Each structure stands twice: as C-alpha cells, then as structure tokens.
Amino acid sequence: DGGITQSPKYLFRKEGQNVTLSCEQNLNHDAMYWYRQDPGQGLRLIYYSQIVNDFQKGDIAEGYSVSREKKESFPLTVTSAQKNPTAFYLCASNGLGGASNQPQHFGDGTRLSIL
Amino acid sequence: GQQLNQSPQSMFIQEGEDVSMNCTSSSIFNTWLWYKQDPGEGPVLLIALYKAGELTSNGRLTAQFGITRKDSFLNISASIPSDVGIYFCAGQLKTNNQFYFGTGTSLTVIP
Numbered sequence: 001d002g003g004i005t006q007s008p009k010y011l012f013r014k015e016g017q018n019v020t021l022s023c024e025q026n027l028n029h030d031a032m033y034w035y036r037q038d039p040g041q042g043l044r045l046i047y048y049s050q051i052v053n054d055f056q057k058g059d060i061a062e063g064y065s066v067s068r069e070k071k072e073s074f075p076l077t078v079t080s081a082q083k084n085p086t087a088f089y090l091c092a093s094n095g096l097g098g099a100s101n102q103p104q105h106f107g108d109g110t111r112l113s114i115l
Numbered sequence: 116g117q118q119l120n121q122s123p124q125s126m127f128i129q130e131g132e133d134v135s136m137n138c139t140s141s142s143i144f145n146t147w148l149w150y151k152q153d154p155g156e157g158p159v160l161l162i163a164l165y166k167a168g169e170l171t172s173n174g175r176l177t178a179q180f181g182i183t184r185k186d187s188f189l190n191i192s193a194s195i196p197s198d199v200g201i202y203f204c205a206g207q208l209k210t211n212n213q214f215y216f217g218t219g220t221s222l223t224v225i226p
Binding site: 004006035040041042043045088090092101103104105106107108109111 | 119121146148150155156157158159160163203205207212213214216217218219
C-alpha cells in the first residue's frame, strides 16, 4: 500500500544527545514536510523540501536539521540545541504542480520525550 | 507564520446532533482542506476544496470553500461516537502556495 511511514513510534532522548526521526514515502511525492505538534496546539512547520538535495526552513527550524538525499526519504534530526524537544512530530508529503498543490498526507507520527 | 482562526476550540455534543466548525483568515487561499486526527495518530484528510463557493460532501461531512476565499466551514450531521477527535482546517496560501493549519477543534460526542 502507498503511504508515509514514520519511525520509531516512540523515542526518548537523553540530555545532550542528537536523535533522528525517519520519514519514508512511496507515493512519488515531490514535497515533504516536518511539523511539530504540542498538546492543544496546531501544527508548526519545522522544515520542508520540494526537491532532492534542497530544503527550506519553516517557522521553528532552530535546533533541528534535515536532509533530502533521496526523493522518498526526509529524516529529521533533533539536535542537543533544541532545549524543549518533547512533542509529537509529524511528517507529511504532497505532489506539486499547477495552480494548487495536491493535499498533504501525513504519517502516524513520532512521539519524542526527554529522559 | 500565517494565522488561521479555527472555532470553536472544543465542542461537547450529544450523539445524533449536528456539528459545525469554521476557519477564517485575513488572507486569500487557493485550497481549503479538512483533516481529522485521532489521539496518537497523524491527521487524515477528510475533504479537499479547490474553488470559491465549492460545496463538497463525504458521507455525513460537508465542507464549503467561502466565496471570499478567506474562510471555510465543516459540518458533521447526525454525530456518532467515532466522530470523536480533533478536526483541523488547512489552507494553501495564494501568495506562496504553502499550507497553513488551524489550531484544531476538539470534538467530544456523548453517547
């Protein structure tokens, strides 16, 4: 089945540690996105990429890094510089083109907590 | 970031009642989307709207793209317990084609 796979489902980070969240899609979508969701809040954009080897900062990129070496993969690294990393992280993707881009589809999320 | 005002923030209704929620903005959008999110899961697309004035249904759900292109609403008729969750609107901004999300409406259905 086509879809977006995020792993792991739950992740724990120790003080000073970098952790990487995986996002893979087999929908042949050009664009991929990372969002952060805090309790009772909407989605805030961390990074997005519209083409391989290129990505742009979103509204809250500080303390995060990404790469887009392959079209189907867009891993997110939460660095030790991110002082409040506890949140639910969502990856999304969509196709591009025309006057309106295709709707974004989401993975099932990764919940990151601090040990 | 772009602000989408979604209301109400939460709703508690009896099973069988109809529900209405809306999103407004000061900016013009090309596309309006409505998603539902269950606890611990990712949002799932319910309805996509692409033209001003468009009215689209998906089962008991109906959504409309406002004529001014600055708002959208979602109606759920005859609510059932499985409608419980958080509903998000999202709009694709005309000026940069980026998607922006509302803060969500938490729906509780009392059997």
